[in-house]
Amino acid sequence: MSIKIAPSVLSADFLHLEKDIKMLNENADLIHLDVMDGTFVPNISFGFPVAEAILKISTIPVDAHLMIVHPEKYVERFAKAGCEMISFHLEAVDDPSPILAQIHKCGCKAGLVVNPDIPVEGLFPHLKECDFILIMSVFAGFGGQKFIETTYGKIAALKAEMKRQGVEIPIEVDGGVGESNAAKLIGTGAEILVAGSAVFKAQNPALMISSLRNPER
Ligand code: DX5
């Protein structure tokens, strides 16, 4: 299992985004884009102008986390802009299947996300349609929140079901991830760690990325 670190641009320095993206190009595995619409979540982050600017200079894969209603309206545009991974929330849609197919049709990897109050069991019928699953370890909407401990149980339950179904896709975890929980998350089965504040508030973000990737276990 190769661990990937996906720093969230939400915590980057928006006045010096180019500098931060270049640092991520050199040090991270993925760039995590948190897209919020003020309706699915009570916050608005950034839209296409910012996403497209980032995608122009990113040299590592970009992972768009859509915290929006009607993700199907915007999938194509994120794909065209160059996102390699696109995920949306299970609880934001009636039927995720056609949207997962739409993401694939655009040539991207498709992921389903669940907030902390959404049981992982809802994902089980769709595991074979996904390229990755994103488990929120805080409620979507804001960076800098405290990690919710029940996440470990959800990862373990998801991992067990994936094994039962013979599905081998990475589990991504997002929210409050840092040095204090990276080892346990990896030990429980997480393969992609999203980290916003932990990376961008660190004295040395590059060093933080590598220590999250190889935490002391
Ligand atoms: C929350 C976002 C996260 C968040 C992570 O809605 O999906 O990606 O920015 O930030 P930290 O690591 O600060 O919790």
Ligand code: ZN
């Ligand atoms: Zn996110």
